[in-house]
Amino acid sequence: MTATTTFYEQTRTQLTRLGLPGGDPHAATGSGGTFADGAHFRIEVPTVNTVQAAETLLSESRRRGFTVNRITETRGMYRHTARTIGEYVALGKEYGAEILMSVGPRAGYDIGASVHTPEGSRIGYRLRGQEQIVRAVEDVKRGIELGVRGFVVYDEGLLWVLGRLRNAGDLPAGIHLKVSAHCGQGNPASAQMLEMLGANSFNPVRDLTLPMIAALRQAVTIPLDCHVDNPRTSGGFIRTYEAPDIVRVAAPVYLKTGNSALEGHGTNPAPAQLEDILRQVEIVTEFLGRHYPEARQSGTERALEPAGAVPHREL
Numbered sequence: 556m557t558a559t560t561t562f563y564e565q566t567r568t569q570l571t572r573l574g575l576p577g578g579d580p581h582a583a584t585g586s587g588g589t590f591a592d593g594a595h596f597r598i599e600v601p602t603v604n605t606v607q608a609a610e611t612l613l614s615e616s617r618r619r620g621f622t623v624n625r626i627t628e629t630r631g632m633y634r635h636t637a638r639t640i641g642e643y644v645a646l647g648k649e650y651g652a653e654i655l656m657s658v659g660p661r662a663g664y665d666i667g668a669s670v671h672t673p674e675g676s677r678i679g680y681r682l683r684g685q686e687q688i689v690r691a692v693e694d695v696k697r698g699i700e701l702g703v704r705g706f707v708v709y710d711e712g713l714l715w716v717l718g719r720l721r722n723a724g725d726l727p728a729g730i731h732l733k734v735s736a737h738c739g740q741g742n743p744a745s746a747q748m749l750e751m752l753g754a755n756s757f758n759p760v761r762d763l764t765l766p767m768i769a770a771l772r773q774a775v776t777i778p779l780d781c782h783v784d785n786p787r788t789s790g791g792f793i794r795t796y797e798a799p800d801i802v803r804v805a806a807p808v809y810l811k812t813g814n815s816a817l818e819g820h821g822t823n824p825a826p827a828q829l830e831d832i833l834r835q836v837e838i839v840t841e842f843l844g845r846h847y848p849e850a851r852q853s854g855t856e857r858a859l860e861p862a863g864a865v866p867h868r869e870l
Contacts, residue, residue, distance in 0.1 A: 573744075574747065574774070575743050575744055575747065575773075575774055576743055576770045576773040576774060578770070579764070579766035579767050579769065579770045580766055580769045580770060580773065581766060581769075584769050584804060585803050585804060586769070586772050586803065586804055586805055586806040586807075587806075588772065588776070588806045588807050589806060589807055589851075590778065590807040590853060592853055592854075593851060594807070594851045594852055594853040594854075595802050595806040595807065595808070595850040595851050595852070596802045596806060596807070596808050596809070596810055596843070596850055596851075596852055596853075597624035597625060597778075597807075597808075597809050597810070597852060597853045598621075598622060598623050598624050598625070598809070598810055598812060598836060598839070598840065598852065599623075599624065599625040599626075599627060599780060599809040599810065599811045599812070600612055600623055600625070600626055600627070600811075600812065600813045600832060600836060601627040601629060601811050601813070601814055602627070602629050602786075602813075602814055602817055602820060602821070602822065602824065603626045603627060603628055603629075603824070604628055604629060604630040604821070604822065604823045604824070605823050605824070606639055606642045606643055606646065608823070608824045608829055609626050609628075609643060609646050609654075610646055611826075611829050612626065612829065612832065612833065613626065613646060613649075613650040613652055614650075615829075615833055616833065616836065616837075617650065617855075619833070619837060621836065621837050621840045622840075622852060622853075622854065622855055623650075623652060623836060624652060624653060624809070624852070624853050624855070625652060625653040625654075625655060625705075625809060626643075626646075626647070626652055626653070626654050626655070627655045627657075627707060627733075627811075628643065628654070628655065628656045628657055628707075629657045629707065629820060629821055630657065630821055630823075631657050631658065631659030631660075631661065631664065631694075632656045632657065632658065632659045632694050632697065632698050632703070633659030633660065633694050633697075634659060635656075637697075637701055640656065640698065640701045640702075640703060641701050641702065643656065643703075644701060644702035644703060650855060651854070651855030652855060653705055653731075654703065654705060655705035655706065655707050655731070655733055656698050656703045656705070656706060656707070657706070657707040657709075657735075658691050658694050658695060658706055658707065658708055658709065658713065659690075659691070659694045660682060660687045660690045660691045660694060661680035661681075661682065661709050661710075662678050662679065662680050662681055662682065662683060663680060663821075665682075665683050665687065667683045677739075679709065679737045679738055679739055680709035680710070680735065680737045680738075681709060681710045681711075681712075681738075682709075682710045682712065682713060688710075688712065688713060688716060691710070691713050692713075692716060692717070692720070695717060695726070695730075696726075699726065699727060699730065704727070704729060704730050704731060705730070705731040705733065706730065706731065706732055706733065707733050707735050708732055708733065708734055708735065708754075709735045709737050709738060710738070711734075711738060711748075711749070711752060714732060714734060714749065714752045714753055714754060715752045715753065717730075717732055717753060718732065718752050718753020718754075719753070721753065722753075731755045731756070732753055732754055732755050733754070733755065733756045733757075733758065733780065734749050734754045734756070734757045734758060735758055736758040736759065736760055736761055736780075736782070737820075739760060740757070740759060740760065741759045741760035741763055741767070742767075742770075742771075743770050743771055743773065743774030743775075744774070746759065746771045746774050746775045747774045747775055749775075750775045750776070750777050754777060755777055755778075756777055756778040756779070756780050756809065757771075757775065757777055757778075757779055757780065758779075758780035758781075758782075758811070759771060759779065759780075759781065761782040761785050761789055761790060761792075762790060762792070763781075765797065765800050765801070765804055768781060768801060768804055768805050769804040769805070771805070772804060772805050772806075778807045778808060778809055779805045779807075779808045779809070780808070780809040780811055781801050781805055781808055781809070781810060781811060782794075782811045782812075782814070783795060783797070783798050783801065783810050783811060783812040783839055784812055784813070784814055784815035784835060785814050785815060786814050786815065786817045786818060786819050786820060787815075787818055787819070788818065788819035788820065789814075789819075789820070791815065792815075793815050793835075795835075795838055795839055795842055796842065798810055798812075798839050798842055798843055799842065799843055799846040799847035799850070802843065802847060802850045803847065803850070806850070810839060812835055812836050812839045813831075813832035813833075813835050813836050814832075815831075815835060816828045816829075816831035816832045816835065817832075840852075
């Protein structure tokens with residue numbers, strides 16, 4: 556066997572026939588993809604769990620001269636009043652930002668104790684029993700009635716249900732279904748499966764290398780939602796210097812940034828933490844302008860991308 560022999564060549568060829576990459580490509584491989592508006596990246600701030608926090612982030616980013624394209628609420632819609640959800644929606648319209656709300660029922664709020672054990676933590680936020688599926692669909696319907704058009708989904712079965720209801724016309728065609736990193740997916744086959752089930756964007760696990768992210772991009776056409784930094788409970792890493800490369804290999808991509816200011820997920824940011832979030836977003840924006848000036852960011856004049864605006868791969 557020579558040094559240039561490719562290991563596992565037959566399996567790699569078979570996977571390629573399935574529309575998957577033969578392996579994790581070299582990180583120098585660029586994506587070449589864009590959003591429908593021609594932009595390469597957008598900035599997303601997750602764990603924005605109060606209206607006050609959302610308003611501060613959007614107004615202060617505008618005042619300081621950088622753009623937040625997406626605000627993601629992660630506490631759960633059923634923990635907010637109708638008035639509060641309406642205020643989130645109004646802020647999105649005022650600032651031209653996407654507002655994504657999380658489906659409320661999830662394992663962490665259920666009476667099942669398994670998810671709170673070391674073994675059960677592998678469940679993530681997935682749903683337990685069919686009644687929780689029913690309630691999750693009801694949560695989405697309530698959000699739609701209040702003007703929400705983007706939803707964070709934590710369960711692959713629920714994604715499949717929502718995608719089919721959307722296709723059947725039981726839910727609006729334009730709703731955006733985002734798969735959370737809490738689903739624990741991080742390879743091209745899983746990414747392609749989620750796209751088939753109806754995902755409009757996909758948040759892989761947080762610690763993927765650049766070649767791994769590039770492999771995801773080869774497998775799907777939907778935007779990727781990639782963490783540039785993270786709370787301490789999820790590793791606490793900060794990848795600011797990798798942000799330009801993430802855009803290069805993953806475009807179209809949402810760069811999720813600001814969470815390193817928080818202790819964990821599902822929390823309400825304090826004023827001092829909001830300042831740290833804004834600082835991190837500004838730093839990431841600065842580094843992209845400095846090291847990858849050719850990369851374009853979407854502006855705030857655009858509305859939430861309708862489902863299907865980024866064409867799905869034929870699978």
